[in-house]
Amino acid sequence: MRRSSVTMAAVIVGSGVLLSSPPAQAGRDLHTAGGAPTGAWGPSVPFQERVASSPVVGGGYPGAHPAPGGCVEGRYDSNFSESALALRPHSEQLVGGAKAYFQKWSTFKAQHTVSFSFEKGRVSTHVVGGFDCVTTGTQDMPPSWTNVTDPNLVWDTRGRVHQLALPYNAYWGSVTKPNGNIVGLYSDDGGRSWVKGNGGAPVQSGPKRSVDSRFYLDKPWITANQNPSSPWRDHVYGVWVEFTDSAPQIHTAVSRDRGATWTAPQDVPTPTVLGSANPWPMIAVGPDGVVYLSYVTYGATRADGSVRATLWSARSTDDGRTWSANTKVSDTTTVGGSLVPGTTLHRSVVQYLAVSPDRPGHLYLAWNEMRAGQVDIRLAASTDGGLTWSAPVLVNDGSAGANQFSATVAAGPKGAVAVAFYDFRARCPTDGAAILPRNRGRAGACIGLTLQAYRDQGGILKPPGHNVMVSRQLWDPYQPGQTRDGLSQLACESPGAFCSDIFLGDYFSMQVSANNVYVLSSSTAPPSHVMGDDDDPIHYQQQVLTTVERRRLGL
Numbered sequence: 001m002r003r004s005s006v007t008m009a010a011v012i013v014g015s016g017v018l019l020s021s022p023p024a025q026a027g028r029d030l031h032t033a034g035g036a037p038t039g040a041w042g043p044s045v046p047f048q049e050r051v052a053s054s055p056v057v058g059g060g061y062p063g064a065h066p067a068p069g070g071c072v073e074g075r076y077d078s079n080f081s082e083s084a085l086a087l088r089p090h091s092e093q094l095v096g097g098a099k100a101y102f103q104k105w106s107t108f109k110a111q112h113t114v115s116f117s118f119e120k121g122r123v124s125t126h127v128v129g130g131f132d133c134v135t136t137g138t139q140d141m142p143p144s145w146t147n148v149t150d151p152n153l154v155w156d157t158r159g160r161v162h163q164l165a166l167p168y169n170a171y172w173g174s175v176t177k178p179n180g181n182i183v184g185l186y187s188d189d190g191g192r193s194w195v196k197g198n199g200g201a202p203v204q205s206g207p208k209r210s211v212d213s214r215f216y217l218d219k220p221w222i223t224a225n226q227n228p229s230s231p232w233r234d235h236v237y238g239v240w241v242e243f244t245d246s247a248p249q250i251h252t253a254v255s256r257d258r259g260a261t262w263t264a265p266q267d268v269p270t271p272t273v274l275g276s277a278n279p280w281p282m283i284a285v286g287p288d289g290v291v292y293l294s295y296v297t298y299g300a301t302r303a304d305g306s307v308r309a310t311l312w313s314a315r316s317t318d319d320g321r322t323w324s325a326n327t328k329v330s331d332t333t334t335v336g337g338s339l340v341p342g343t344t345l346h347r348s349v350v351q352y353l354a355v356s357p358d359r360p361g362h363l364y365l366a367w368n369e370m371r372a373g374q375v376d377i378r379l380a381a382s383t384d385g386g387l388t389w390s391a392p393v394l395v396n397d398g399s400a401g402a403n404q405f406s407a408t409v410a411a412g413p414k415g416a417v418a419v420a421f422y423d424f425r426a427r428c429p430t431d432g433a434a435i436l437p438r439n440r441g442r443a444g445a446c447i448g449l450t451l452q453a454y455r456d457q458g459g460i461l462k463p464p465g466h467n468v469m470v471s472r473q474l475w476d477p478y479q480p481g482q483t484r485d486g487l488s489q490l491a492c493e494s495p496g497a498f499c500s501d502i503f504l505g506d507y508f509s510m511q512v513s514a515n516n517v518y519v520l521s522s523s524t525a526p527p528s529h530v531m532g533d534d535d536d537p538i539h540y541q542q543q544v545l546t547t548v549e550r551r552r553l554g555l
Contacts, residue, residue, distance in 0.1 A: 041467055042468060049544050051542050051544055053100070064496075078530065079489070080543045092515060100125075110146075115153075128148060129193065162185070181206055182220055197261070198259075204242070218278060219280060224237070240281070254320040282352060287360050292385075294351055296350045308333055313353075334370055351366065356415070363382040365379070374403060375403045396425075408510050410517070423450040428443075445476065450469055451548065453553035491541055514550075524541055528540045
């Protein structure tokens with residue numbers, strides 16, 4: 001008989017000593033002090049890790065082909081991929097989010113989104129309600145949807161959390177209902193429960209039915225004016241992409257009443273046609289109320305498989321009503337196709353935008369650049385509101401021949417800037433249940449979370465130290481390698497029984513407070529409570545909150 005739980009497991013702590021401890025549980029510190037192993041990285045710094053994700057009950061669609069009426073109540077107890085993290089202004093209070101996969105159906109992309117409420121030293125997981133048949137109380141579609149994707153979060157100054165949800169119906173199923181909406185939500189209890197704004201109506205309805213996957217909405221992102229003295233205080237701004245037969249369009253909308261209503265979507269003019277690839281727009285707002293966008297346009301494919309690309313910024317100085325002429329940030333080359341080179345791992349978003357919370361006009365853009373078959377992390381900055389940008393700098397060090405990807409950047413008060421990314425520079429550990437046997441000791445197969453700090457000094461970004469690893473364990477992204485009732489448990493981008501496109505999340509998220517740098521990211525190192533067909537605990541992707549004191553990084 002297959003066991004339903006496990007009592008003891010091995011977890012690597014600190015210097016690599018093996019200690020017996022229970023499987024990771026949400027809210028439990030995996031490690032409370034000390035630094036990561038050095039080796040391929042520079043000197044370590046102390047940090048904390050905490051598992052944020054935990055199983056939660058909701059309505060999901062089991063099976064290979066989601067169909068109307070097929071939703072059942074069950075547990076989201078497998079993979080938690082793709083991280084969103086928001087920091088309440090002038091505090092250390094966080095709220096997080098992720099995609100959560102339903103029961104054993106990860107390879108068939110059975111997912112909704114969850115939020116993580118951090119309160120009084122505890123963290124709890126909650127279904128982002130209003131889209132599954134349990135929280136809506138109906139199988140009607142809508143309001144019930146087979147899937148929800150792309151978690152994103154922001155606080156306003158009065159303690160409300162906002163997000164733009166993207167519910168959709170599985171185009172690989174048998175659903176002939178609308179194919180997706182952009183929906184404004186807000187939470188007044190730190191992410192434990194959610195309310196639909198805009199009178200319950202979507203901010204934008206999807207353009208077609210789900211059986212036609214050419215027409216869809218994608219990549220919502222959100223920000224808010226957090227300046228309590230601004231006339232636009234607590235105005236919330238969103239951005240997303242609409243794909244149709246013609247070129248995709250970047251859309252924005254604004255809520256000027258804390259999520260109660262939203263303006264009609266408007267197109268953002270771009271200097272060139274966007275083409276069929278995702279422009280991955282990001283949105284942020286500065287302390288002076290100026291709203292900023294960044295996005296990508298694409299050119300020709302090169303001989304090495306990379307794609308020529310251009311990074312752009314735009315800004316609005318009138319509360320999101322109009323957008324300025326676009327400014328080129330940098331030309332670059334990015335990953336062609338859907339996979340990180342040399343892997344079966346889904347590539348991440350191209351670029352990530354952050355703004356200083358207390359230095360008007362100071363912007364930071366990090367991105368993934370592919371050259372000669374390798375992905376590296378680049379960073380540029382602007383001190384004049386995006387009108388001009390610095391020359392890009394290489395963020396990752398000591399990494400010849402290794403991929404670094406999923407660039408993420410955040411800015412905090414007093415000139416603190418941090419860049420984080422997934423890093424393949426070190427070989428996998430040679431033992432331990434968290435590493436698949438075929439990957440033990442292998443180069444280019446295991447990931448460390450890497451952090452690089454910068455100080456914005458007079459508009460010049462100065463690194464106070466080298467890259468540091470802030471994962472206590474390198475983790476194996478090819479986990480779970482086990483099956484559950486005969487099904488692969490890999491989180492997969494393309495739904496099917498066998499996964500050749502492993503999904504770690506298009507992005508992960510970080511925040512910089514007055515005291516700390518916080519990163520919420522994926523890891524398969526912590527064992528779950530779910531047992532595989534081999535009667536061992538499954539190493540699902542979990543969401544891990546990493547906390548590093550700024551002073552340890554020279555910030």
